[in-house]
Amino acid sequence: MKTWTRGQLAALTGCNGETIRYYETIGLLPEPLRAGNGYRQYEKHHVERLYFIRRARDLGFGIDDIRALLTPMDAGTIACGEIEKIARNQLDLIRAKIRDLQRMKQELHTLVQSCQGGSAPHCAIIDALSDGQFS
Amino acid sequence: MKTWTRGQLAALTGCNGETIRYYETIGLLPEPLRAGNGYRQYEKHHVERLYFIRRARDLGFGIDDIRALLTPMDAGTIACGEIEKIARNQLDLIRAKIRDLQRMKQELHTLVQSCQGGSAPHCAIIDALSDGQFS
DNA sequence: CTTGATCCTGTAGTAACTACAGGAGCGATG
DNA sequence: CATCGCTCCTGTAGTTACTACAGGATCAAG
Numbered sequence: 001m002k003t004w005t006r007g008q009l010a011a012l013t014g015c016n017g018e019t020i021r022y023y024e025t026i027g028l029l030p031e032p033l034r035a036g037n038g039y040r041q042y043e044k045h046h047v048e049r050l051y052f053i054r055r056a057r058d059l060g061f062g063i064d065d066i067r068a069l070l071t072p073m074d075a076g077t078i079a080c081g082e083i084e085k086i087a088r089n090q091l092d093l094i095r096a097k098i099r100d101l102q103r104m105k106q107e108l109h110t111l112v113q114s115c116q117g118g119s120a121p122h123c124a125i126i127d128a129l130s131d132g133q134f135s
Numbered sequence: 136m137k138t139w140t141r142g143q144l145a146a147l148t149g150c151n152g153e154t155i156r157y158y159e160t161i162g163l164l165p166e167p168l169r170a171g172n173g174y175r176q177y178e179k180h181h182v183e184r185l186y187f188i189r190r191a192r193d194l195g196f197g198i199d200d201i202r203a204l205l206t207p208m209d210a211g212t213i214a215c216g217e218i219e220k221i222a223r224n225q226l227d228l229i230r231a232k233i234r235d236l237q238r239m240k241q242e243l244h245t246l247v248q249s250c251q252g253g254s255a256p257h258c259a260i261i262d263a264l265s266d267g268q269f270s
Numbered sequence: 271c272t273t274g275a276t277c278c279t280g281t282a283g284t285a286a287c288t289a290c291a292g293g294a295g296c297g298a299t300g
Numbered sequence: 301c302a303t304c305g306c307t308c309c310t311g312t313a314g315t316t317a318c319t320a321c322a323g324g325a326t327c328a329a330g
Contacts, residue, residue: 007307017308018288026286037295038309048265055264059246060239063286073261080258084250087260091243094236101233104195108226111194115219123215125222126208129190130183142276152277153319161317172326174277198317 003032003041013050020050028053028063028070061090138167138176148185155185163188163198163205196225 010017023029029049032040049070056066065086072078114124145152158164164184167175184205191201200221207213249259 005308016288019286021310022287039295040308052264057286058239059243060236069261069264078258078261080250080260083258083260084247087243087247087250091240091247094240094243098233098236098240101195101229101236104193105226105229105233108194108222108229112219112222112226115215115222123213123218125215125218126204126213129187129204140277151319154317156279157318172277173279174326192317 001043003043004047006040006042009042009047009050012047013054015050015054023050023053026063028066059090060094061086065090136178138178139182141175141177144177144182144185147182148189150185150189158185158188161198163202194225195229196221200225 004012006017006020009015009020020029024031029046032042032046035041052070053066056069061069068086069083072082111125111128114128139147141152141155144150144155155164159166164181167177167181170176187205188201191204196204203221204218207217246260246263249263
């Protein structure tokens with residue numbers, strides 16, 4: 001049966017090798033068997049699980065959320081409603097972050113537009129930040 | 136001359152009291168004089184500086200950026216071009232974050248839409264995360 | 271004079287990694 | 301067989317920007 005080393009798993013999934021070790025210490029990825037020299041021997045299910053974790057991370061899910069997704073999977077007791085709740089919650093968080101960043105973008109854009117550039121000793125950006133005359 | 140305690144400064148600026156202490160230890164806010172009992176006595180310039188810092192933080196500037204904004208201010212050698220560069224850079228960072236979050240939002244939205252909810256043991260969200268058949 | 275709020279210091283915890291330091295093993299080359 | 305460079309091992313410390321105590325002193329009010 002084919003196994004993978006840590007570096008191979010890292011290359012395969014695009015996940016940093018140190019991060020893999022980190023996922024093991026926090027119990028997100030089960031510890032693999034070891035070869036005679038102490039090297040980790042990852043199996044197919046490790047690869048799949050790490051893919052899952054990375055995809056969830058790419059969608060912004062936190063470690064605790066991922067744990068909450070994986071636990072029922074491991075137990076074979078998936079309740080679609082629970083999963084949906086976690087996903088909706090994540091979606092809400094992301095929408096809130098976007099709103100926040102868009103406010104920042106607006107204000108920053110205004111600030112940058114007000115700047116004449118060059119080596120003028122009087123800067124509109126600094127003035128705005130100092131006086132609180134924006135937003 | 137009026138001075139403020141840490142708690143008063145916190146209430147005034149909306150900045151957590153512990154955070155004020157933190158800004159002092161990292162040298163962002165100069166250490167104030169102390170009263171006989173050891174209590175900090177903040178002056179007007181502290182209040183103004185903390186306002187500046189908080190406004191910059193609200194726009195997403197990092198501590199190092201803020202330092203880069205404050206240093207020339209302290210030295211009285213403001214070069215508008217440098218300031219503009221920092222601000223434009225921050226604007227770019229924010230735009231990139233927004234793009235990233237919007238991608239996540241899209242994918243998550245699709246996922247959530249695909250879910251039927253309820254206690255179905257078969258969950259479309261889990262499937263999508265497991266198979267990598269999205270994005 | 272007691273009580274509760276605020277202040278002080280120093281340290282540790284948060285999220286999710288990332289980066290060493292110090293050592294051992296592996297594969298290829300001479 | 302020795303050596304070189306890469307990968308692997310462990311454990312620990314650093315990153316960002318705070319936040320949260322613990323343990324003690326001080327202040328203001330009643």
